[in-house]
Amino acid sequence: MTNEIIKAxxxxxxxxxxxxxxxxxxxxxxxxxKIKDKACYLxxxxxxxxxxxxxxxxxxxxxxxxxxxxxxxxxxxxxxTDADGNVRGYxxxxxxxxxxxxxxxxSLKEFIGPNASIRMMKGFEMNQFTGITDMPYxxxxxxxxxxxxxSEQTNTIIQTNIEFDNNHGLAKxxxxxxxxxxxxxxxxxxxxxxxxxxxxxxxxxxxMNDAEIEKELNHHFHNSKVMExxxxxxxxxxxxxxxxxxxxxxxxxxLQKATxxxxxxxxKCHICGRQYVFSPSEIKILLQTR
Ligand SMILES: [Zn+2]
Numbered sequence: 700m701t702n703e704i705i706k707a708x709x710x711x712x713x714x715x716x717x718x719x720x721x722x723x724x725x726x727x728x729x730x731x732x733k734i735k736d737k738a739c740y741l742x743x744x745x746x747x748x749x750x751x752x753x754x755x756x757x758x759x760x761x762x763x764x765x766x767x768x769x770x771x772x773x774x775x776x777x778x779x780t781d782a783d784g785n786v787r788g789y790x791x792x793x794x795x796x797x798x799x800x801x802x803x804x805x806s807l808k809e810f811i812g813p814n815a816s817i818r819m820m821k822g823f824e825m826n827q828f829t830g831i832t833d834m835p836y837x838x839x840x841x842x843x844x845x846x847x848x849x850s851e852q853t854n855t856i857i858q859t860n861i862e863f864d865n866n867h868g869l870a871k872x873x874x875x876x877x878x879x880x881x882x883x884x885x886x887x888x889x890x891x892x893x894x895x896x897x898x899x900x901x902x903x904x905x906x907m908n909d910a911e912i913e914k915e916l917n918h919h920f921h922n923s924k925v926m927e928x929x930x931x932x933x934x935x936x937x938x939x940x941x942x943x944x945x946x947x948x949x950x951x952x953x954l955q956k957a958t959x960x961x962x963x964x965x966x967k968c969h970i971c972g973r974q975y976v977f978s979p980s981e982i983k984i985l986l987q988t989r
Contacts, residue, residue, distance in 0.1 A: 700727050703928045704755045704784070705904075705912065709920040713883040714891060716916075716923075718875040719931070720905040721751045725861075725872040727933045728788055731972055732795075736803055738810035739794065741861055742767070743776050744872065745839040747788035748859040750780040751931045752876040757782035763821045767839075770812025785934035789970045811837040817846050847878070854879045854888050860901070875901050894919045935971035942966040942975045946985055958983050 700723040707716045728747055734740045746767060753763050757780070764779035774797070778788035815834040820827050830850035834842035840857045847855040856877040864870035877891050895901060900919070904912050909925045916923035945966050946954070957964055957979060964977045977985075 701930045701932045705928050706926040709923040710887050711922045715878045717752050720873045722872045724933050726869050729869050738805050738807050741807050744861045745859045746776050746778040748874045749843050750778040751786045752874050754780040754784045755929050766818045768816050770814040784931040787935050808837040856892050937968040939975045954982050954986050
C-alpha cells in the first residue's frame with residue numbers, strides 16, 4: 700500500500716508546503732499495532748503521520764527516528780522514516796499491554812500528560828544528531844512544531860487529522876507540514892494556518908490533480924508551485940538476526956529442551972507480524988557458541 704506526499708512552494712516560494720492523504724499507509728500500520736485505546740491509538744497515528752511528512756525532508760540514506768515518552772515514563776511511542784519514504788511506528792510492550800485490551804476514556808491530552816518529551820534522531824548511520832524537547836501542547840502536532848522551533852530554530856506548522864470509523868478503525872488520515880525558508884515575511888506561516896483552517900483546504904487539495912492544486916494554491920497564496928510527488932509506504936526493517944536476542948534471553952535449559960524434543964522456536968515481530976523460526980539445528984549452534 701502506498702500513498703503520496705505532495706511537495707509545493709507557496710507565497711513567492713518562501714514556504715515549503717507538504718501535504719498528504721496517507722490513509723492507506725496508516726491503516727496498514729495501525730491495524731498491526733493492535734491498540735484498542737483511542738487516545739493511545741491517536742497518539743501513535745499522529746506520530747506516524749508526522750514521520751511520513753518528514754520523509755520528504757531527507758536525502759539519500761538519511762533517517763529520522765522519534766521516541767515520544769509520555770508522562771508515565773514506562774510508556775513510549777516509536778516512529779521512524781527514511782528518504783525512500785519507508786515509514787513505521789509502534790508502541791513499547793508496557794504501553795501495548797495496558798492499552799491492547801481496554802478503551803479508557805482519557806483524552807489525548809491526558810494520555811500525554813504534563814511531563815512528556817519528544818526525542819528525535821536524524822542523520823546518517825554513523826553520524827546522527829539527537830534533539831530532545833518537552834511537549835508543552837500535549838497534542839503532538841504543535842509539540843513537534845515546538846521541537847523544530849527549539850532544536851532547529853525553524854518555524855513550522857504541523858497538522859495531522861485522524862478520523863475513525865464506527866468500529867474504532869481508521870477511516871481517514873491526512874496531514875500538512877509548512878516550514879519557512881530564509882527571507883519569509885513575518886506572519887506568513889500564521890496566514891497559511893488561517894487559510895487552511897478557514898477554508899478547510901487540505902481535504903479539498905488532496906482530491907485534485909497537480910494543475911488544479913497549483914491553481915487553488917495560487918488563489919490563496921500568490922506565486923505557488925507544485926514541485927513533485929513522492930511515495931510513502933509501510934516497511935519494517937526487521938530481520939532474523941535481530942531475533943537472536945530473544946533466543947539469548949532463554950535459558951540453556953529451555954534451549955536444550957527444544958533441541959532434545961526436536962522442536963523449533965518461533966518468534967514474531969510485533970511491528971509487522973513477520974514470523975522467524977529457529978530450527979533445532981540453529982538452536983544447537985547457539986548453545987555451542989555461548
Ligand atoms: Zn518486523
